[in-house]
Amino acid sequence: MSRQSVRRGSWETGFAAVAAALLALTACGGSSGTPGGTKTYTIAFISQGTSNSWAAQLDAVASKAAKADGVKLVYFNGQGDATKQLPEIDTAIAQKPDAIVLVPLGGAADTGPVERAMSQGIKVVLCDSTITSQNYTSLVTPHAETAAVPLAQWLADKMNHQGNLLYIGGLPGNTTTITYDQGFNSVMQKYPSIHIINAGNANYSISTAKQLAATAIASGKTFTGAWGVGGEAVTGLMQALIDAKVNPAPPIGGAAATNGILRLAIQNKMEVASLQFPPTSSQVCIDTAYKAAKGETVPKSINISDLPQYGPILPPLDKYYKPQFSDDMYVGTDSVLTVDELKALNLVK
Amino acid sequence: MKPLDRTEARSQLSTFAAPPNQGGREPRNVSGSSSPRNPVRTAGVVRLAYESVASTLLRLPPTVRGYGLPIGTSLLVAAVVAVVEPGFYRPANLHVVMQQYAVLGLVTLGQVLVLLVSGIDLSVGAVMNAALITIALMNHYNENLLLVSLVLCILIGAGVGVTNGLLVSLRDVPPFAATLGMTACVQGAILVYTKGIPAGNIPTALRPIALDGIGIVPYSLLICLAIGLVVIVFLSRGSYGRTIYAVGRSAEVARRVGISTTAVRVSAYTLCGVFAALAGIILSAYVGYVDPAIGGTYNLQSIAAAVVGGVSFIGGEGKPAGALIGALFLLTVLNVTTLSSLNPFTQLIVQGVVMLVAVSLFHLIKRGSFA
Known part of the structure; x- marks a missing residue:
């Protein structure tokens, strides 16, 4: 065996050890107990990903909602592309979370993975978009x-x-x-x-x-x-x-x-x-997934257009415009995120 | 496919004109008209037409093939456009085409340089995004720093290009992987810095570059054409051009005759990065709004324009003038399909078919003019 192959062998051994450690950690994933005995639920959030300001605001709201609910949120980045999102869904399923919140980028493409997750007993909440099957736990979307x-x-x-x-x-x-x-x-x-x-x-x-x-x-x-x-x-x-x-x-x-x-x-x-139509639907999605993970019955379809922060904006527009915020802020996001949180997202001038 | 000489072309023509009778049920029609129920015969007729065009083109003198055919093809396209969509020639539309052409033309020029040295650059879109973010962010913090931000954009483009060139030349990283990896790095850096939400606006002082001009000709087009002219002259007359083609045709031979292949490759990638940064600046001025994905489609568009214009994927073959014509052709097709108000899905089919026909036709022309 040459020196190079020995070195490669040691790399492989090291890599295998790290992988085994990660697998062991993964096996301990999913829901976990706390010292007090209260179960901490794990929700896999498969987002639209780092693609535009809409997605960034959606992610920030999801993170805040998870913190408020006391759930562990594991983030998967769809990178704004249906083909890149697919392997992320499979990776999320492999982690065996209590629930998945998916922002589908490809209605047809995402159907198979969602059905796989459902067959493994994982609750799936679809956020903002749907798939080509009815086999999911709940759909949170505008009508x-x-x-x-x-x-x-x-x-x-x-x-x-x-x-x-x-x-x-x-x-x-x-x-x-x-x-x-x-x-x-x-x-x-x-x-x-x-x-x-x-x-x-x-x-x-x-x-x-x-x-x-x-x-x-x-x-x-x-x-x-x-x-x-x-x-x-x-x-x-x-x-x-x-x-x-x-x-x-x-x-x-x-x-x-x-x-x-x-x-x-x-x-x-x-x-x-x-x-x-602010990207605050992720709050409803996380809350719904949390309830579903706990075993509560959740509606099959939730029309977010009925929530107070949604609705048509017709002229005159002056009353809706907020000059202290940047162009990228979706109107209504400030109803869910504080000014400090918006500032952290570069949304305050 | 190797070029056909006249004898081969005639031989193939006669083969298709008189197919052998294989099953005793020879179709009645042997004159070339196809039956929709016989796909083999239809394919034969298409092949026959293709080879007829090929043999006709090959009979033309080299000078006519070299200069007359691209010009003739362009005139033919111009005539077809005049019939299909006369609105294309409205001054307002030509102004829009020129504004958009300035961007694609610049990116394509850079892509040509890289393709000529057997490379490919998939990071031009990311450099364009970085240019826009740089301009918007610096404007956000200080509105008087426009010139500094433009210089910074060029430096970023050059830096990305140098890195790409060094990765490809010194580390033997395949160009596809090196530039794709660089795209991920640049996009990642943008996201880390902006958290996915870029602040700032495009300075109004920048916008006249793309929106104003002399008559209907925007300044951005003049910049693009001036740079194009310099590239054409350097590649066709100077020693730099000879080294670019030499490295693209055979890096090993180029090295043996004393050409620094590393320097040539790095220079090509660097110029490509700089041109992409310039294109990003012009596109930012044109769009006038902070869109962090502004360079999204330019990786593939610039490669398509270069290939349509006769630039080879394997390096050392093609001319910047051809690529600029390719970019114009591509943009004309996109513009005409948009003007046609066709269903967007149908638009895609039309664009695809026209592109395929164009690549085939330019391939035929290239046999005579770019070889």
């Missing part, structure tokens, strides 16, 4: 009727039910996108004189939305209204209209209001209807 419909109706009315509507889509296959599209389409199909000009999917990217919207605006078509799926699409749309000096800008509808959307709308006198 199309209460989320997108009031905004779409406001937009259709503003357009006098006619003209060209510039549409920027979300992320294909993402169930939140599908939900918002359902609400939007259910309104727009009532008005055949509204012609929807589909500029493409922005995949929740401000930059892509700006480029798509700029191209559509430059085509010379006159738009009497615009719609964006997600705060990023709405922001990109607004920025494109501002840069193209479209005056007056058409009314814009879309989901998930950020402080930045409000700032742009107020500064540029734009009419925008958005949804107060």
Whole structure:
């Protein structure tokens, strides 16, 4: 045996020892007892991950909720990508937690792992999006009727039910996108004189939305209204209209209001209807998972649109805008996180 | 596939024109028109058409193949666009195309340099993100530091490029792995520093670079074309260009004749990083809003543009001018499909088909012009 292979062998031995130690620790994972005898539940939080400010705020709220409930929260990073999230789900299942809170990035792709977890007796709470099966413990999500419909109706009315509507889509296959599209389409199909000009999917990217919207605006078509799926699409749309000096800008509808959307709308006198839809659903998700882990009965479906921090934001927008916070703060997040917590997230100017 | 000479082309043409009768049920139609019920015959006809184009192109003199065909193809594309989507030629739309082209053109130029030395750079998107975050953060703390932040962006791009180059040259890390790893490092550093939520805004003083210009030509395009011209001249006339191509064709031979392959590779990756940083600055000025994933699609777009423009994956083959035409072609396809208001899913199919046809066509042209 050469010296190199001996050295490699010692590395392998060391690695095996560390792996064995980790496995031993893992075996002790899951629920654990405390000296007082109270059981500490373990919840695996499989997040959208480090992809955008929405996810960062969602994670911060989840962490705070877990602390409040006294549960051990194990974080798994989906990295904003359905294919990267899949192995994270399998790793989480292997840890045998008492419950899983999953923010699904791929409705179809996540179905198999969720069903595997359920078959092993792990409670699964789906947060914000769903999967293509009913085999889960609870679904915490907004409903199309209460989320997108009031905004779409406001937009259709503003357009006098006619003209060209510039549409920027979300992320294909993402169930939140599908939900918002359902609400939007259910309104727009009532008005055949509204012609929807589909500029493409922005995949929740401000930059892509700006480029798509700029191209559509430059085509010379006159738009009497615009719609964006997600705060990023709405922001990109607004920025494109501002840069193209479209005056007056058409009314814009879309989901998930950020402080930045409000700032742009107020500064540029734009009419925008958005949804107060802060990434605070993770609080409800963690609480639900905790109850399920304890053996309590939880609802199969929880409509977060009914909670007080959710609801349509219609002009005038001044009362919702908070200049002390940064553009990235989703309107309503400050109802759950304190100023110090927001400061730690770079959300205070 | 090796190039066909005229005899081979004729031979293959005759093979497809008169297929052997294998089962006694020879289709009636032997003139080339296909039956939808016979996929083998349909494939044969497609192949026949492909080889016909190939043999026709190969009959042209090298000068015509070298310069006439790219220009001719561009004119053909321009004519097709005029028929399919005349709105493309509206000054407002051309202005938008030029704004977006400046970004893709710059990233593609950097990618070409790396591809020419048998590399690939998957960290250009991360460098663009880092540029935006740097500008926004420095503006957040002090609005008078715009120039410093721009210099810092360039230094970050150069630093990432040097690291990539050294990893590939000195540590023999495959370029794919080195630059992908660097992407993770840069993105990780951004997340650690910003906690996933970047503060600040894009300074208004930066925005005229992308939004203003001379007539409908934005300053950003002028910057891109000026840099493109320098790259074209250096690669075609200077000794630096010769060393780039030499290292890409055979690093071993280049080393034997006294070329420092490490220096050449590191310089290519460094320039790629610098160009990506410049593109990030221009894109930040164009978008005007802090989007931490601003460089998301540019890794693959820049590679696609270079390949469409005739740059080889194996190194040492291709020209920056071709890649710039490839970038223009790619952006034109994206723009026209957006203008067409097709369903986004259909848009993807159209973009994919057009890209495949373009790569095939440019491959044919390359046999004559870039070999």
